Amino acid sequence: MDQQQLRRIQAISSHLTANSELEACPTSATSLPELAIRAQTQRNALNTKTLKGLEELKTLIGKDIGISDYLKITQDRVNDFAAATGDFQWIHVDPERAKEESPFGGPIAHGFLTLSLAPMFAEEIMPNVEGVKYGVNMGFNKVRFLSPVPIGAKVRCKFTLQDLQEVTGGAQAVIKLTFEVEDSQKPAAICEWLIRYYSATSYKYNQYSTTSQRWLLCAELSGNY
Numbered sequence: 226m227d228q229q230q231l232r233r234i235q236a237i238s239s240h241l242t243a244n245s246e247l248e249a250c251p252t253s254a255t256s257l258p259e260l261a262i263r264a265q266t267q268r269n270a271l272n273t274k275t276l277k278g279l280e281e282l283k284t285l286i287g288k289d290i291g292i293s294d295y296l297k298i299t300q301d302r303v304n305d306f307a308a309a310t311g312d313f314q315w316i317h318v319d320p321e322r323a324k325e326e327s328p329f330g331g332p333i334a335h336g337f338l339t340l341s342l343a344p345m346f347a348e349e350i351m352p353n354v355e356g357v358k359y360g361v362n363m364g365f366n367k368v369r370f371l372s373p374v375p376i377g378a379k380v381r382c383k384f385t386l387q388d389l390q391e392v393t394g395g396a397q398a399v400i401k402l403t404f405e406v407e408d409s410q411k412p413a414a415i416c417e418w419l420i421r422y423y424s425a426t427s428y429k430y431n432q433y434s435t436t437s438q439r440w441l442l443c444a445e446l447s448g449n450y
Contacts, residue, residue: 274352279396279422282354285386290400291350295379295407296342298334303376306338320376329373336370339380339404339414346382356424363397363419372411379407387417395423 274291276282300320307313312335316327323332374380381404388399397419404414 276352276354278356279354279389282352282386282396282398282422283389286389288386290352290384290386292383292405293346293349293381295381296345297379298338298374298376300332300376303332303334303338306335306341310335310337312337329375332376334374334376334378336414339370339374340365340368340416342380342404343382343402343418347384350382350384354422357395357422358424361421361423363421366399366417366419368414368416370414372406372409372413374406374413378409380413381405381407392421395421397421 303317307318315322316329317323317332317335320332324330327333383403383405385401385403386398387401390397398421400418400420402414402416402418403412406413
């Protein structure tokens with residue numbers, strides 16, 4: 226079992242079930258596919274929004290798609306992010322020194338940690354779109370970190386569809402993300418998220434039988450080699 230993948234599935238499950246009666250994925254689960262299926266089942270139970278194709282998604286241009294529940298940022302989460310990325314700057318991982326020397330008065334989350342929460346929040350907010358087989362993350366525009374996120378603060382994200390343009394085999398969405406901190410008037414971060422939606426029929430996705438073949442297909446479609 227890949228422990229990093231296991232933690233990701235558990236994190237998604239825990240976040241989605243934080244304010245519900247659904248149970249989080251057990252740590253004793255033995256199969257990553259089983260965990261993924263369970264997390265997706267929980268997502269579907271909480272996020273029942275389904276759009277009738279990309280044309281209906283296009284009607285949401287200029288509108289807020291939704292806003293997530295708050296997620297509390299803990300020191301453990303920050304430490305795990307530091308371990309995953311190699312960014313051990315003391316303003317993030319040394320609480321005692323941060324209290325004494327940091328201009329923020331204590332440890333704060335990495336800016337990239339805040340940004341990395343986008344997929345988790347998207348699981349809760351972004352609607353299912355009929356006819357779409359998969360999406361490809363194309364990156365971010367105009368990323369700005371506007372205010373610190375102290376340890377113990379709660380963060381949520383607002384999704385606003387800014388644009389949707391046709392591309393070969395699908396469409397590319399530009400989604401504005403606004404990361405908000407509870408009881409703070411200034412966002413922690415803002416950015417534009419580019420996602421491409423592809424249908425299975427356009428490129429005969431199912432003919433590619435292995436994961437590596439499908440990744441190569443995604444790279445070909447997106448130009449992301």
